[in-house]
Amino acid sequence: MSQPIVEVRNLNFAYPDGTAALTNISLSIEQGEAVALIGANGAGKSTLLLHLNGYLNPSSGEIRIGGTRLTRETAAAIRQAVGMVFQDPDDQLFMPTVGEDVAFGPLNAGLPSDEIEQRVTSALDRVGKKHLKNRPPYKLSAGEKRAVAIATVLAMSPDVLVMDEPSSNLDPRGRRRLIEQLRSFEHTRIIATHDLELVVEVCSRVIVLDGGSVVAEGSAVALLNDEPLMLAHGLERPHILRHLHPHC
Amino acid sequence: MGLETWIEVSRMDELGRQDTPVHRIDARVKTVTTLLFIILVMSFSRYEVSALTPFFLYPVALLFLGQIPPRSLLMKILVAAPFALAVGLFNPFLDHRPVSAIGTMSISGGWLSFVSIMTRFLLTVSAALVLVACTGMHRLCAGLERMGVPRVFAVQLLFLYRYLFIIADEGSRMLRSIELRSAGSKHLRFRVYASLVGHLLLRSMARADRVYQAMLARGFDGQMRVLHPTPLRWSDWVFLLGWTAFFVAARTWNLAGMLSGPFMKGAS
Amino acid sequence: MHMADALISPAVGGTMWAISGGIMAYCARRVKESLKDNLVPLMGVLGAFIFTAQMINFSIPGTGSSGHLGGGLILAVLLGPHAAFLVIASVLTVQAFFFADGGLLALGCNIFNLGFYPAFIAYPFLYRVIAQDRYVSARAIFAAMAAAVAGLQLGAFSVVLETKASGLSDLPFGTFVLLMQPIHLAIGLVEGLTTAVVVSFVARARPEVMPTASSLAGMPVNARPVLLGLLMATVFAGGILSWFASTHPDGLEWSIAKVTGKEEVAGRESGCASAHRRCRKQQPSCLITISKRQQKPLPARSHPMKQTIPRRGRRGMPAHRFRDLRVASSHWLW
Numbered sequence A: 001m002s003q004p005i006v007e008v009r010n011l012n013f014a015y016p017d018g019t020a021a022l023t024n025i026s027l028s029i030e031q032g033e034a035v036a037l038i039g040a041n042g043a044g045k046s047t048l049l050l051h052l053n054g055y056l057n058p059s060s061g062e063i064r065i066g067g068t069r070l071t072r073e074t075a076a077a078i079r080q081a082v083g084m085v086f087q088d089p090d091d092q093l094f095m096p097t098v099g100e101d102v103a104f105g106p107l108n109a110g111l112p113s114d115e116i117e118q119r120v121t122s123a124l125d126r127v128g129k130k131h132l133k134n135r136p137p138y139k140l141s142a143g144e145k146r147a148v149a150i151a152t153v154l155a156m157s158p159d160v161l162v163m164d165e166p167s168s169n170l171d172p173r174g175r176r177r178l179i180e181q182l183r184s185f186e187h188t189r190i191i192a193t194h195d196l197e198l199v200v201e202v203c204s205r206v207i208v209l210d211g212g213s214v215v216a217e218g219s220a221v222a223l224l225n226d227e228p229l230m231l232a233h234g235l236e237r238p239h240i241l242r243h244l245h246p247h248c
Numbered sequence B: 001m002g003l004e005t006w007i008e009v010s011r012m013d014e015l016g017r018q019d020t021p022v023h024r025i026d027a028r029v030k031t032v033t034t035l036l037f038i039i040l041v042m043s044f045s046r047y048e049v050s051a052l053t054p055f056f057l058y059p060v061a062l063l064f065l066g067q068i069p070p071r072s073l074l075m076k077i078l079v080a081a082p083f084a085l086a087v088g089l090f091n092p093f094l095d096h097r098p099v100s101a102i103g104t105m106s107i108s109g110g111w112l113s114f115v116s117i118m119t120r121f122l123l124t125v126s127a128a129l130v131l132v133a134c135t136g137m138h139r140l141c142a143g144l145e146r147m148g149v150p151r152v153f154a155v156q157l158l159f160l161y162r163y164l165f166i167i168a169d170e171g172s173r174m175l176r177s178i179e180l181r182s183a184g185s186k187h188l189r190f191r192v193y194a195s196l197v198g199h200l201l202l203r204s205m206a207r208a209d210r211v212y213q214a215m216l217a218r219g220f221d222g223q224m225r226v227l228h229p230t231p232l233r234w235s236d237w238v239f240l241l242g243w244t245a246f247f248v249a250a251r252t253w254n255l256a257g258m259l260s261g262p263f264m265k266g267a268s
Numbered sequence C: 001m002h003m004a005d006a007l008i009s010p011a012v013g014g015t016m017w018a019i020s021g022g023i024m025a026y027c028a029r030r031v032k033e034s035l036k037d038n039l040v041p042l043m044g045v046l047g048a049f050i051f052t053a054q055m056i057n058f059s060i061p062g063t064g065s066s067g068h069l070g071g072g073l074i075l076a077v078l079l080g081p082h083a084a085f086l087v088i089a090s091v092l093t094v095q096a097f098f099f100a101d102g103g104l105l106a107l108g109c110n111i112f113n114l115g116f117y118p119a120f121i122a123y124p125f126l127y128r129v130i131a132q133d134r135y136v137s138a139r140a141i142f143a144a145m146a147a148a149v150a151g152l153q154l155g156a157f158s159v160v161l162e163t164k165a166s167g168l169s170d171l172p173f174g175t176f177v178l179l180m181q182p183i184h185l186a187i188g189l190v191e192g193l194t195t196a197v198v199v200s201f202v203a204r205a206r207p208e209v210m211p212t213a214s215s216l217a218g219m220p221v222n223a224r225p226v227l228l229g230l231l232m233a234t235v236f237a238g239g240i241l242s243w244f245a246s247t248h249p250d251g252l253e254w255s256i257a258k259v260t261g262k263e264e265v266a267g268r269e270s271g272c273a274s275a276h277r278r279c280r281k282q283q284p285s286c287l288i289t290i291s292k293r294q295q296k297p298l299p300a301r302s303h304p305m306k307q308t309i310p311r312r313g314r315r316g317m318p319a320h321r322f323r324d325l326r327v328a329s330s331h332w333l334w
Helices: A045-051 A075-081 A098-108 A113-126 A142-154 A172-184 A196-202 A220-225 A227-232 A239-243 B002-016 B027-042 B050-065 B070-094 B109-133 B137-146 B151-180 B190-217 B234-252 B255-264 C010-033 C039-053 C072-079 C081-099 C107-131 C138-166 C173-205 C213-217 C223-245 C251-260 C271-282 C325-331
Strands: A006-014 A020-029 A034-039 A060-065 A082-085 A160-164 A188-192 A205-210 A213-219 B098-102 B105-108 C058-060 C065-067
Touching: A006 A045, A020 A045, A020 A213, A034 A045, A034 A196, A045 A160, A045 A188, A075 A082, A082 A142, A082 B190, A098 A113, A098 A142, A113 A142, A142 A160, A142 A172, A172 A196, A188 A196, A196 A220, A196 A239, A205 A220, A213 A220, A220 A227, A220 A239, B002 B070, B002 B109, B002 B137, B002 B151, B002 C081, B027 B050, B027 B109, B027 B137, B027 B234, B027 C010, B050 B109, B050 B234, B050 B255, B070 B109, B070 C081, B098 B109, B105 B109, B109 B137, B109 C081, B137 B151, B151 B190, B151 C010, B151 C039, B151 C081, B190 C039, B190 C058, B190 C173, C010 C081, C010 C107, C010 C138, C039 C072, C039 C081, C065 C173, C072 C081, C072 C107, C072 C138, C072 C173, C081 C107, C107 C138, C138 C173
Parallel strands: A034 A188, A034 A205, A082 A160, A160 A188
Antiparallel strands: A006 A020, A006 A060, A205 A213, B098 B105, C058 C065
16 A cells, blocks of 8 residues: 555644744655654754644644544544654653553543553563553653653554654663664654654654754655755764765 | 652652552552541540540551551651640640549649540541551542542542652752752742742643643543452451441440559549 | 641531532532543642642741742632632642641541632632733732632631631630631731732743633633532531530530530540549539640641741741751741
């Protein structure tokens, strides 16, 4: 099936006070792809992500997830298909224990309790944190919180995983684990991040945002290697590429 | 503050999440038993002392069976004690009329009512603390909800509890940064205070927005749902009925009086 | 002021629990019916905020004492009366469970005293009427101070009534009132000013979260919980005043008699208590006067109403902002 799983056409969004945040954004993402959304602070990455599950509504333009147009009526179903992991795990772990947080999504979907149990176990297992099931969130380390936050979304069996700055505040080991996990997921992955080294390791494609519009799009290595392009948009060429073979 | 107090809160929560026979008793049963305990203790008349003493069995028993270190509870009781102490301590100084005697020493009504107040205080406070330490906030709120407390309120308790540490942590970080720039002064002027509180409020509201986003993203539609609960077991019933019988007996007859016979006879 | 279990009779405690519980159930239903489902996280986080804010103190120049935000009024402004009442109740509940503040029996009284008056009387009838939606103005300051003072005065008076009705303290009614009301007047003024300043701060930074005139007009305060609460309070007060008219010396027995119809709970004819009771029946003029009340020196989370007298440290020592155990224990001997 060649229909892209995420399709955005001519999206425009302005804040209530009138300032334009996103201008004429169009992009399409195939199933199973890992795409990075990069740009300087204030470029509009988070704003764009919040459109993908209907939290924000565009002023004009349309969004299609798996072919279905995103509207107020379809938002609930689309939220099951598009799992969003936010920047601060403390904002997403709001239940008394990890297990209940992971069960929150499936519960809201109205699944029967034995299936919920099974999803919780497999989601936690997927991120390697099954032993944390009865732990309260304030007793987790940053890396554990991040992993559990991802599990809360995995339990909903989404088709698309959207993540905002997943590697922030992680120590090197936690970050390495995260990268390995992201590489192992089969879901479509859309990652907004400043961690350009992570992009090189995980993503095949990159979309560069600046001032609310898409300024470049293409193969991750090719664009990230393009030093003038990177510098022009508040980024830089990641060190990891300086040491790779030029043809990689 | 701040951080010392929160360490206490998290310690209480840790105690509450242990797994002992007492912890496994249903939260509803423990809550009802504790409430009954408090009501019966408070229903004694103001000068009663000896009849109150058997009631100590309840918190002490739970303390040991629940593997709760007595020292942590004692610390909290000591912290809360000054209030009852302050109010009660005036009685002995103002009521000098002797009403009974131990041996040849006479006891005034004031001392008696003071000791009664302090005994009551000790009993009720330790019962409440032991309840939380043996149950944990999470199970307690779930139990409260099943006893009829509105879900909105039970959820509110859990959310408050969850974000307490985070907001308090933010607050103490802001305060520390102010202190570091205050040239050693420990005074917090009103304008600085208002600004600190205002900022903390804004950050709290922003956090609430983000939590709401996260909830929506996982399908929240306004209604909090819970997994199915476990039914009461025979051990729960034994706990409830056993302690109720004991409390009623201790309230109806002065068990200590029976045991200690001539020691505390009234002056009549 | 936080009531303690040690001074409450089951009759008073139970009555207040019934009242508070009824109001809580009503508020829970209203919150659920409101279409604002972002209230769930907002109420929780604001509850945590109020908890924290109550622990931060600022120094009041010239008096050597300190003050802090109570929070009832701010919650009412930001959330509306029903949600605010629930948040206040939740803060008090956590305090009761974890810090032995007040106790479980007295919790019903505390929720009513500290929640009902700010949320359902002071906010709708004073603050909203005076300030409307002009949160950044002198009018708002006046509104907040009036509302805070009214709320605290009513709450403090309720404390007096509840304590006297329980009959375990010997403070005479008049002395008690004279002690509580002026102090809470001062506390109310400080609370009102603090509330006004913080509200104007938020209104300037994020005007979109503050209720506007149009949304206020569309949100009528339902009179039912207010009337119910006032009715219960009136009945209660009426009962207390008639008690004073009688010469019954033992208040506890009076409350028990009124509630159960029996003169006293299955009595013991031995022990000190009955001896004293017989003694008092012979001397009904025995009145114990307590000349002054010591403050509650709890560290951290005390509500302004718990402090009956502004806290003073030892001479020359400034009041700490975040109180800790060491400081509290050295401060209460004054």
